[in-house]
Amino acid sequence: MTLDLNIFIAILAMAAATVFTRVSGLVLLHHVEMNERRRAAIEAIPPAVLMAVIAPTAFAAGWAETLACAATAIAARRLPMLMSVVIGVATVALLRAAGL
Amino acid sequence: MLQHSRPSGDFFAGMRAIFPLVVAVLPIGLVFGAVAATKGLSPFETTLMSALVFAGGSQFVAMDIWTHPASWIGVGFAALLVNIRHVLMSASIGTKMQSFSGVKRYVAMLFLADELWAMAEFRAGATRLTPAWYAGIVTPFYLTWVGSSLTGALLGAFFGNPTVVGLDFAFPAVFIVLVMGFWKGPETGAVLAASGAASVAVHHFVPGVWYIAAGALAGLATALWQHRAREQAA
Numbered sequence: 001m002t003l004d005l006n007i008f009i010a011i012l013a014m015a016a017a018t019v020f021t022r023v024s025g026l027v028l029l030h031h032v033e034m035n036e037r038r039r040a041a042i043e044a045i046p047p048a049v050l051m052a053v054i055a056p057t058a059f060a061a062g063w064a065e066t067l068a069c070a071a072t073a074i075a076a077r078r079l080p081m082l083m084s085v086v087i088g089v090a091t092v093a094l095l096r097a098a099g100l
Numbered sequence: 101m102l103q104h105s106r107p108s109g110d111f112f113a114g115m116r117a118i119f120p121l122v123v124a125v126l127p128i129g130l131v132f133g134a135v136a137a138t139k140g141l142s143p144f145e146t147t148l149m150s151a152l153v154f155a156g157g158s159q160f161v162a163m164d165i166w167t168h169p170a171s172w173i174g175v176g177f178a179a180l181l182v183n184i185r186h187v188l189m190s191a192s193i194g195t196k197m198q199s200f201s202g203v204k205r206y207v208a209m210l211f212l213a214d215e216l217w218a219m220a221e222f223r224a225g226a227t228r229l230t231p232a233w234y235a236g237i238v239t240p241f242y243l244t245w246v247g248s249s250l251t252g253a254l255l256g257a258f259f260g261n262p263t264v265v266g267l268d269f270a271f272p273a274v275f276i277v278l279v280m281g282f283w284k285g286p287e288t289g290a291v292l293a294a295s296g297a298a299s300v301a302v303h304h305f306v307p308g309v310w311y312i313a314a315g316a317l318a319g320l321a322t323a324l325w326q327h328r329a330r331e332q333a334a
Contacts, residue, residue, distance in 0.1 A: 002142040006169040008116050011145070013176030014162060015152040021183040022212045023191025026205055034195075040327040045192040046221045047282040048295045048319025049185050050275045052312045053214065055299035057272045065269070072273045076280040082120040088273030093266030 064095035107232035114236020117223070120243045121215045124270035125156075129245050132159060133252020139166045143253035150249035154213060154242065158182040161309065182309045185316055189217045196224035204231050212237045213245075215271070218278045225281070287326055295319030 032038065058069040072088035079087070128152070136146040153159055158179040165174055190209050197205050208231070210327030219237050223229050282288060306314075 003144055003148070004142075006143065006171070006172070007145050008148075010162075010170035010172040010175050011149045011152055013172040014149070014155075014158060014179040017180035017181050018153050018155045018158060018186070019178050019210060020182065021186035022190050022209045023206060025187045025192070026194040026209055027269055028191055029185070029194045037324065037327055040194050041324050042195055044291045044320055044323030045188045045316070046218070047190055047279055047288055047291050048315045048323070049312070050183070050218060050279045050282070051292045051295040051319060054272045054275045054279070054300040054316025055296040056303040056311060057269075058276070059296065059300050060303060065272070068266075068269060069272065069276055072276045073280055076277040081274065081277045084277045085120055085124065085273040085286055087271050088276070090265040091266075092269040096266065 062100065064092050064100040067095060067100070070090035107230070110230050110232035111236040113232070114233040114238075115240055115272075117219060118216075118231075118237040118241050121219070121274060122240050124267070124274060125215070125241060125244055126248050127267045128156060128271070129248025130252035130255070132156065132163070133254070134256050135160070135163050135247040135252075137253050137256045139163055140168060141166075141253070143250055146253040147246060148245045153179065154211065154245065155179070155183055155186075156213070156245070157309075171281065177250075184311075185312050186212055188316055188320075189214075193217055193220055193224070196221070196229050199228055199230045200234075201231075208234055208238075211242060213241070215274065216241060218275065222278055222281055227324040287323075291319045291322050294322040 027050060055070070057065050068088050068091040071091045072084050075084040075087045121311075127230040132150070133143075133146050136149070137143070141149070149159060160184050161178050162175040165178060167174065190212055193212070194205065194209075197208065200208060216234075216237055220229055220234060236316060279292065295315040297317050298318030299311045301309035
């Protein structure tokens with residue numbers, strides 16, 4: 001149960017920064033008039049953010065990751081999420097074991 | 101059917117929906133706890149960080165740049181940078197919270213981790229997003245993250261490298277499944293292409309986590325550009 005003061009302040013700083021980012025989008029919505037243009041931009045946020053997060057893994061991490069991403073994407077067209085994720089994880093594990 | 105669902109039914113439906121991600125976050129939390137232990141954080145400090153920050157990406161980055169004594173400016177600024185995408189995420193999901201009271205919206209935002217946000221966006225696309233359903237995805241995910249961080253901190257280096265069994269790939273895999281679900285035609289394809297290209301390029305040339313913001317903004321710019329082109333054509 002040790003708690004160092006410096007570490008506690010560092011944790012609080014991280015928490016404050018994170019809360020700030022998570023709340024500010026909602027605050028912005030209150031102060032910005034909605035129009036067609038902004039609606040189109042907001043609709044594009046989910047795919048744009050998700051792609052930005054995974055792109056380095058999908059295209060620049062190695063063949064195992066790229067092929068496993070492709071396998072996951074194909075599986076996702078037919079199978080439920082859990083199955084698709086299992087297929088992705090199994091693919092990457094097999095390909096890494098094979099030395100890719 | 102879903103319009104008449106009771107809050108408790110929605111809560112359990114949320115718990116069922118988040119189950120795969122709870123399974124996936126468990127080993128990540130264990131690894132985080134173990135890494136934090138090697139950096140000299142006590143199990144209590146590690147648990148406190150997971151409970152108060154609740155943002156895996158920025159917590160791992162903080163461990164990467166951790167110093168003794170801890171630098172609050174360094175890790176605070178890093179958290180701001182890593183989590184800047186949450187501004188966009190919160191603005192987007194905020195437009196889909198008609199069932200939430202004003203206070204509930206702000207409380208919900210405090211738990212806006214990537215995985216929970218993505219699941220909520222996906223839900224909002226299919227049916228009405230309710231506070232009970234959102235609480236159903238947050239509760240098990242939050243408790244698992246905090247609990248597995250504590251367990252990892254206590255057991256320390258007992259946990260090996262999760263890349264061997266491919267578990268590190270669980271989150272990219274989930275995100276791919278979700279991206280496929282947001283597909284609405286060629287216009288989505290252009291947003292994805294712009295975001296992916298900008299992300300990979302910035303990831304390659306710029307150290308740090310700027311690639312996420314760069315990719316997200318490139319995708320947004322593409323959507324705005326498409327919108328203007330449609331308006332001019334009309």
